Amino acid sequence: MDTRSIDRILKKYNHEQSSIIGILQDLQEKENYLPEKSLEYISERLSMPLTRIYRIATFYNAFSLKPRGKYPVNVCLGTACHVRGAAMVLERIKMHLGIEVGEITKDNVFSLETVNCLGSCALGPVVVIGNEYHGKMTSAKVSSTIDQYRKDL
Amino acid sequence: MKKIKTVKDLEKFRDAVLSSRNPDKPCITICSGTGCHAFGCERVTQGFRDALEMHGVSDTIDIRTTGCHGFCEKGPLVVLYPQKIFYHGVTPGDTAEIVSDTLLNDKIIDRLLYTDPETGEKIIKEEDVPFYRGQMRLIFGNNGKIDPEKIEDYLAIGGYSAICRVLSALSSSEVIDIIKKSGLRGRGGGGFPAGVKWESCRNAPGTARYVVCNADEGDPGAYMDRSLLEGNPHCVLEGMMIGAYAIGSNEGYIYVRNEYPLAVKNVGIAIDQLRKLGLLGENILNSGFNFDIKVSRGGGAFVCGESTALMASLEGQAGEPRAKHIHTVEKGLWDKPTNLNNVETWANVPLIINRGVEWYTSIGTEKSKGTKIFSLVGKVNNTGLVEVPMGMTIREIVYDIGGGIPEGNKFKAVQTGGPSGGCIPESLIDLPVDFDRLTEVGSMMGSGGMIVMDEKTCMVDIAKYFLNFLKEESCGKCTTCRDGIRRMYEILDGITKGEGKEGDIELLEDLSWVVSGASLCALGQTAPNPVMSTVKYFRDEYEAHIKEKRCPAGVCIALISYIIDDQKCTGCGKCVKVCPRSAVTGKKKMPHRIDPEICIRCGACLASCRFDAISVV
Ligand SMILES: Cc1cc2nc3c(=O)[nH]c(=O)nc-3n(C[C@H](O)[C@H](O)[C@H](O)COP(=O)(O)O)c2cc1C
Ligand code: FES
Numbered sequence: 001m002d003t004r005s006i007d008r009i010l011k012k013y014n015h016e017q018s019s020i021i022g023i024l025q026d027l028q029e030k031e032n033y034l035p036e037k038s039l040e041y042i043s044e045r046l047s048m049p050l051t052r053i054y055r056i057a058t059f060y061n062a063f064s065l066k067p068r069g070k071y072p073v074n075v076c077l078g079t080a081c082h083v084r085g086a087a088m089v090l091e092r093i094k095m096h097l098g099i100e101v102g103e104i105t106k107d108n109v110f111s112l113e114t115v116n117c118l119g120s121c122a123l124g125p126v127v128v129i130g131n132e133y134h135g136k137m138t139s140a141k142v143s144s145t146i147d148q149y150r151k152d153l
Numbered sequence: 154m155k156k157i158k159t160v161k162d163l164e165k166f167r168d169a170v171l172s173s174r175n176p177d178k179p180c181i182t183i184c185s186g187t188g189c190h191a192f193g194c195e196r197v198t199q200g201f202r203d204a205l206e207m208h209g210v211s212d213t214i215d216i217r218t219t220g221c222h223g224f225c226e227k228g229p230l231v232v233l234y235p236q237k238i239f240y241h242g243v244t245p246g247d248t249a250e251i252v253s254d255t256l257l258n259d260k261i262i263d264r265l266l267y268t269d270p271e272t273g274e275k276i277i278k279e280e281d282v283p284f285y286r287g288q289m290r291l292i293f294g295n296n297g298k299i300d301p302e303k304i305e306d307y308l309a310i311g312g313y314s315a316i317c318r319v320l321s322a323l324s325s326s327e328v329i330d331i332i333k334k335s336g337l338r339g340r341g342g343g344g345f346p347a348g349v350k351w352e353s354c355r356n357a358p359g360t361a362r363y364v365v366c367n368a369d370e371g372d373p374g375a376y377m378d379r380s381l382l383e384g385n386p387h388c389v390l391e392g393m394m395i396g397a398y399a400i401g402s403n404e405g406y407i408y409v410r411n412e413y414p415l416a417v418k419n420v421g422i423a424i425d426q427l428r429k430l431g432l433l434g435e436n437i438l439n440s441g442f443n444f445d446i447k448v449s450r451g452g453g454a455f456v457c458g459e460s461t462a463l464m465a466s467l468e469g470q471a472g473e474p475r476a477k478h479i480h481t482v483e484k485g486l487w488d489k490p491t492n493l494n495n496v497e498t499w500a501n502v503p504l505i506i507n508r509g510v511e512w513y514t515s516i517g518t519e520k521s522k523g524t525k526i527f528s529l530v531g532k533v534n535n536t537g538l539v540e541v542p543m544g545m546t547i548r549e550i551v552y553d554i555g556g557g558i559p560e561g562n563k564f565k566a567v568q569t570g571g572p573s574g575g576c577i578p579e580s581l582i583d584l585p586v587d588f589d590r591l592t593e594v595g596s597m598m599g600s601g602g603m604i605v606m607d608e609k610t611c612m613v614d615i616a617k618y619f620l621n622f623l624k625e626e627s628c629g630k631c632t633t634c635r636d637g638i639r640r641m642y643e644i645l646d647g648i649t650k651g652e653g654k655e656g657d658i659e660l661l662e663d664l665s666w667v668v669s670g671a672s673l674c675a676l677g678q679t680a681p682n683p684v685m686s687t688v689k690y691f692r693d694e695y696e697a698h699i700k701e702k703r704c705p706a707g708v709c710i711a712l713i714s715y716i717i718d719d720q721k722c723t724g725c726g727k728c729v730k731v732c733p734r735s736a737v738t739g740k741k742k743m744p745h746r747i748d749p750e751i752c753i754r755c756g757a758c759l760a761s762c763r764f765d766a767i768s769v770v
Contacts, residue, residue: 016469019469021450021466021469059452059454059471059472060411061452061453077373078373078374079568079619080531080536088756091753092755092757096733116455117372118187119370119376119379119380119410119412119413120187121374121375121376122188122530122536124530133190133191135191138757139755140731140757140761
């Protein structure tokens with residue numbers, strides 16, 4: 001665990017308990033997920049019960065307690081994407097990666113998540129891989145789009 | 154940057170900006186909203202930079218990257234000023250040609266122009282494109298004119314003149330009076346009169362008070378708040394400053410969805426600029442008014458858009474709503490009087506101050522004034538963000554602006570109001586859209602999502618979709634919401650799987666009554682709306698699922714199968730290649746067949762067939 005970088009985050013938020021959501025967001029940005037050891041450390045430094053931190057970490061969808069892949073695959077299931085067939089795209093991605101939502105591939109490259117609207121509804125169905133948006137997805141395009149990332153490794 | 158200490162300083166700064174700019178100087182504006190980003194607008198911008206450099210005209214032609222223009226479907230969008238030539242679907246490969254032909258030799262490139270699908274006519278100017286022509290883009294239109302990272306751009310279109318006027322000439326009660334008279338109603342959902350809310354907050358006992366901007370935008374399918382905050386953050390900030398002055402607040406918060414990184418970035422840049430110029434901080438414009446704004450990122454929970462949950466989240470707690478015997482205008486954030494408004498509500502405020510009550514109230518309907526930005530998405534040709542005067546009919550929005558339904562399919566319904574709203578059927582297509590009319594027909598305005606559905610959208614599936622969403626997003630505090638929605642979802646799930654029973658619809662109706670009547674916050678209270686409105690207008694579709702085990706729209710997987718027409722199939726083998734489960738078999742050049750036992754109904758074969766040989770039954 002890199003305590004120095006956590007201290008930097010805590011300092012940025014003045015060690016305020018009320019900024020716990022921002023603190024966890026910054027931690028997740030750094031670590032890709034919320035490691036248990038780091039949460040324990042934050043709990044100590046903020047004198048904040050670990051249970052309260054876990055309550056926040058599990059209440060909000062943005063947080064992951066499990067490691068995520070190098071390229072998290074995020075499938076939008078918002079209404080606009082739904083009516084254009086997002087559910088089918090998701091099924092196809094599950095099949096292609098061989099994992100369920102919330103899981104990670106054996107090689108730790110991809111993990112699968114869903115989100116309710118990314119605010120790019122005009123391009124629906126939308127899939128975000130890493131930080132890149134892929135609009136107008138179809139089940140037929142799934143394999144080639146994902147395999148592109150494997151190639152780039 | 155030099156500090157701006159007085160109104161005079163600000164006007165001087167504005168004059169300096171304006172006189173340094175020549176309105177006739179050619180300018181390439183490139184939409185850089187999230188939609189166009191997904192289409193690769195950054196590479197297009199770079200392409201233009203390189204092309205200008207190559208021709209040695211970087212000094213005589215400007216480049217401006219702007220916020221979202223709204224017509225996301227056709228991105229990346231490029232508008233060439235001063236002629237306002239509108240090119241869509243521009244690729245990096247087109248940029249050199251645009252510079253050499255259009256900019257340097259006045260030659261229009263036909264293939265990049267928008268073609269009116271009805272008349273086949275090529276349209277040159279942005280304002281003549283039917284998608285824009287029917288709109289009234291009072292708030293959203295500025296997105297295309299400014300670079301959101303440059304406060305100078307906002308000043309150049311008259312920005313911050315409303316706050317100047319307010320701080321130098323109006324008392325706080327005069328400002329509240331103007332907002333009350335304008336009839337401005339909250340754009341975040343309920344449509345509560347903003348001026349009345351401001352007044353209650355100002356009159357609430359206490360010393361500290363807060364103003365908060367709700368940019369949580371939880372409605373899945375709506376993105377106007379995102380585009381405003383990304384494309385024109387200063388107009389939202391100016392609105393908040395005016396509100397804070399009127400209410401007597403020195404501290405503001407913007408609560409932004411976690412999924413909106415560009416909005417967080419742009420609003421952060423805008424706040425920094427204001428602080429550096431002294432337009433946020435102490436003694437703003439020498440008026441004695443102190444105010445600052447912080448940005449807080451949400452954690453991705455729909456319920457946090459609700460006022461009390463949002464405030465709990467701002468305090469660093471789990472976002473659970475509380476009972477509102479005491480209103481948040483009296484005891485909100487940290488138990489202090491707090492005024493919460495939506496992004497678009499705040500963005501209306503400078504406009505009202507600048508243009509006056511009389512002008513503003515001339516737009517819209519009797520009880521809904523001004524314009525509303527809708528996110529027109531789903532099964533419609535021109536998807537994107539549209540701003541129209543309140544009272545425009547659904548038909549005008551979907552057909553005149555939206556260009557109708559793709560692939561010649563038939564319009565079936567529009568869904569408004571997000572998970573709290575309902576579906577409006579074709580028989581009500583001439584309904585004028587405003588707060589009250591939408592509520593009357595069993596839907597609501599919500600934040601402005603407008604999802605168009607066609608004959609291939611199953612209404613039972615839509616109801617199930619929303620209840621699934623709400624079941625996940627319920628915070629779990631009230632039993633009726635936590636368990637009631639789950640039960641309703643299970644019934645709907647059964648219906649879509651062919652397990653529906655006689656009496657299911659009545660049971661859904663009973664449950665709706667309990668869930669809406671006994672839940673604490675509006676999430677639970679409105680959760681049955683998607684079910685009730687679809688039962689009301691599309692009961693026959695429910696009955697087809699329950700009695701005949703049939704999905705008329707061909708959506709519910711358990712009730713449909715795919716078949717190949719022997720007469721039409723040429724045996725090209727394309728479907729064999731795309732089928733993920735090898736369910737399609739057949740000899741080359743001979744009719745193929747699909748094994749219903751293996752088929753997962755993913756639709757890949759249907760999409761791949763060029764001979765229209767595959768159908769859903
Ligand atoms: C479950 C739920 C979700 C909501 N989500 C939002 C939202 O995402 N954005 C928003 O502005 N208002 C949302 N609201 C409405 C807010 O509670 C509040 O009424 C609004 O922000 C007030 O601002 P306005 O008067 O300017 O509309 C939501 C309400 C509920 C019950
Ligand atoms: S519904 Fe998918 S981006 Fe909005």
